[in-house]
Amino acid sequence: MDAPKGFYERTSKYLRDLGIGVSDKVVLVGGIGTLGSRIVRNLARFNFKKIIVVDIDFVGPENVGYQCYHSEEIGKKKVEAIAERFSKYHPWTKIEPYFLEVYTLSSLVTIRELEKYDRLIASSDAVISTFDSAGARATSLLLAFRRDKVFVDAGLGVTRGYVKILKEGYCPICEKVWEDQVRYYTNPNLAEVVAAFVVQAVLYTLSGRAWPSEITINLDAPFSPVSVSEIRNERCPLCSEEAKKVSLEDIPNFLMEKIY
Ligand SMILES: [Zn+2]
Numbered sequence: 001m002d003a004p005k006g007f008y009e010r011t012s013k014y015l016r017d018l019g020i021g022v023s024d025k026v027v028l029v030g031g032i033g034t035l036g037s038r039i040v041r042n043l044a045r046f047n048f049k050k051i052i053v054v055d056i057d058f059v060g061p062e063n064v065g066y067q068c069y070h071s072e073e074i075g076k077k078k079v080e081a082i083a084e085r086f087s088k089y090h091p092w093t094k095i096e097p098y099f100l101e102v103y104t105l106s107s108l109v110t111i112r113e114l115e116k117y118d119r120l121i122a123s124s125d126a127v128i129s130t131f132d133s134a135g136a137r138a139t140s141l142l143l144a145f146r147r148d149k150v151f152v153d154a155g156l157g158v159t160r161g162y163v164k165i166l167k168e169g170y171c172p173i174c175e176k177v178w179e180d181q182v183r184y185y186t187n188p189n190l191a192e193v194v195a196a197f198v199v200q201a202v203l204y205t206l207s208g209r210a211w212p213s214e215i216t217i218n219l220d221a222p223f224s225p226v227s228v229s230e231i232r233n234e235r236c237p238l239c240s241e242e243a244k245k246v247s248l249e250d251i252p253n254f255l256m257e258k259i260y
Helices: 005-009 011-018 036-043 078-089 111-122 134-146 188-206 241-245 248-259
Strands: 026-030 050-055 094-099 126-129 150-156 160-165 214-218 226-229
Touching: 026 036, 036 050, 036 078, 036 188, 050 078, 050 111, 078 094, 111 134, 111 248, 126 134, 126 188, 134 150, 134 241, 134 248, 150 188, 160 188, 188 214
Parallel strands: 026 050, 026 126, 050 094, 126 150
Antiparallel strands: 150 160, 160 214, 214 226
């Protein structure tokens, strides 16, 4: 469906002014909870060709309002609830739901599920990971790296959030998987700001514009809420040449061996 006139006059004009074109791009969002559901909402405001959403969770009463879900969606699969609703609000962007478990080291994921996730990543231009589990984030990074995709890793602590991008000389997962403990609560304002940075990072990197390797946001430090680092690190096993040669079947063993 064609985007309405107002859409072209506003969002598209901004993109054109910056020389950013995403109307032929596909973005995959892995994990659509507190951060991921907001990222989908923000992505849908730009004219991406398609947004692929991957999650294995259902909408619970605790998600209503706090995440981007409505009360009448309780009990539904998150991927279906979000795809249905945003397809209504943004009919010019295709939103494809996949109720799919991503390999987490402790979960029993079949090779078929891993193959399916790999195919979805292959069909995307950018992959955003917001998974709580280190294993799912590592799996996403590894598959995106093997297929030379833009990869953004984003997460929320209680007061701090981060946005990290895979680029030459920098890997979001090298050295530390996630220094803050994952909690099930955060500041919703923080989630809003981090989601906005994630989408901006995707717009910039897909257009070949420069973007810093790490951004950390802390809204409880109101006089310096954002810290930006352009750093390099040594390559970890996940983004090594070795990782490109491992067969898909051997990826679970490879991850197990290299992460733990
Ligand atoms: Zn790495």
